[in-house]
Amino acid sequence: MSECAKASDYDEVVKQFEYLDHTADVQIHSWGKTVEEAFEHACLGMFNYMTDVDGVLPRKTVEITAEGTDYLSLLYHFMDEFLFLSCTDDYFMARQIEILEFDKEKWKIRARGYGEDFERARHGGKGTEVKAITYSAMKVLPEADKTDIFVIIDI
Amino acid sequence: MSECAKASDYDEVVKQFEYLDHTADVQIHSWGKTVEEAFEHACLGMFNYMTDVDGVLPRKTVEITAEGTDYLSLLYHFMDEFLFLSCTDDYFMARQIEILEFDKEKWKIRARGYGEDFERARHGGKGTEVKAITYSAMKVLPEADKTDIFVIIDI
Numbered sequence: 405m406s407e408c409a410k411a412s413d414y415d416e417v418v419k420q421f422e423y424l425d426h427t428a429d430v431q432i433h434s435w436g437k438t439v440e441e442a443f444e445h446a447c448l449g450m451f452n453y454m455t456d457v458d459g460v461l462p463r464k465t466v467e468i469t470a471e472g473t474d475y476l477s478l479l480y481h482f483m484d485e486f487l488f489l490s491c492t493d494d495y496f497m498a499r500q501i502e503i504l505e506f507d508k509e510k511w512k513i514r515a516r517g518y519g520e521d522f523e524r525a526r527h528g529g530k531g532t533e534v535k536a537i538t539y540s541a542m543k544v545l546p547e548a549d550k551t552d553i554f555v556i557i558d559i
Numbered sequence: 560m561s562e563c564a565k566a567s568d569y570d571e572v573v574k575q576f577e578y579l580d581h582t583a584d585v586q587i588h589s590w591g592k593t594v595e596e597a598f599e600h601a602c603l604g605m606f607n608y609m610t611d612v613d614g615v616l617p618r619k620t621v622e623i624t625a626e627g628t629d630y631l632s633l634l635y636h637f638m639d640e641f642l643f644l645s646c647t648d649d650y651f652m653a654r655q656i657e658i659l660e661f662d663k664e665k666w667k668i669r670a671r672g673y674g675e676d677f678e679r680a681r682h683g684g685k686g687t688e689v690k691a692i693t694y695s696a697m698k699v700l701p702e703a704d705k706t707d708i709f710v711i712i713d714i
Contacts, residue, residue: 411614417654419612420596421589421604424709428583434576441575449576457574459566499572554579 427558429538434553439475439544442551443513444501447483450534450557451498451519454490455527460499463520467504472511475544479555482513483537490534495522532559582713584693589708594630594699597706598668599656602638605689605712606653606674609645610682615654618675622659627666630699634710637668638692645689650677687714 430453434445451457468485472478489496498519505514535558543554585608589600606612623640627633644651653674660669690713698709 409616409618411616414617414654417603417612419603419607420591420600421587421607423604423608424586424588426583426585428581430581431579432576433579436575445575448572448574449578452574452576453578457572461564461566462569463564499569 429540429556429558431541431554431556434555436551437549439508439546439551440503440506442544442553443479443482443506444503444515446479446553446555447486447501447515448498450483450487450537451490451501453532453557453559454534455497455522457497457499459526460497460519462499462518464496464518466496466517466519468513468515468517470513470515474511475546476539476542478511478513479542479544479553480537480539482515483555483557486515486517487534487537489517490522496520497522497527534559584695584711584713586696586709586711589710591706592704594663594701594706595658595661597699597708598634598637598661599658599670601634601708601710602641602656602670603653605638605642605692606645606656608687608712608714609689610652610677612652612654614681615652615674617654617673619651619673621651621672621674623668623670623672625668625670629666630701631694631697633666633668634697634699634708635692635694637670638710638712641670641672642689642692644672645677651675652677652682689714 432449434442434449436442470481470485472481498517500518503515538556540556545552587604589597591597625636625640627636653672655673658670693711695711700707
């Protein structure tokens, strides 16, 4: 065969196949001196998967409340509230998450997000859609000086 | 806030998170008039996920044999043999797969691949690594005039 052979010398490949499903997930590990900090950064890790959070400006704030029955369900609903904001209306992207209240008896959180609405031109670089938070292998590990969180999101 | 605000006006975002795991899979659906054709195209679908098979030149041939105990295990080992060639030595990429023998009593296949060794400059466009064939939801559905195959690969 000549060294100059190229793909266009050949008939197009017959392709009797297609790709149907595509599922993927990524595990976020976050940490902080307190449970609150670890929660904030788990959520920020989710936003950073959608867009580079360094490129998000703190133009507006949003507030959410979330309830659960323990750390795990509270983390799930806390992140899910922010995920909902990122998927609806103005596609809010956060640069920072601040937990204003964390009630560990009633398992309630009130939190604020600082960020802005998604703009494809500036934020579109990654643009990976987060489909869901999952309980799969979820861990919240509060210690005296540090809390670690592990949470898997579907993308 | 000024309209001219930009990300560099702000302190870099503190990021107390990292991404640990990343698992993904894709389901290939292939078909053919015969079981042989459907097998060939399931395998070609796997190669096409690594690199655009239209860009692969038929510079060399390789041969594999695979054994199983039924359609599913035979498909698994048939694809796995080609996956092995793509991961080792010269990183063989196929443009076409031809089944030379398909023994449905002894569940043996002998097949030939037409293609060439991977060259990053020409084939690197996609470059998605296929990590494994899986038995998950695998189906081989032989009918009189057509066979459909469904196989999920880990990427």
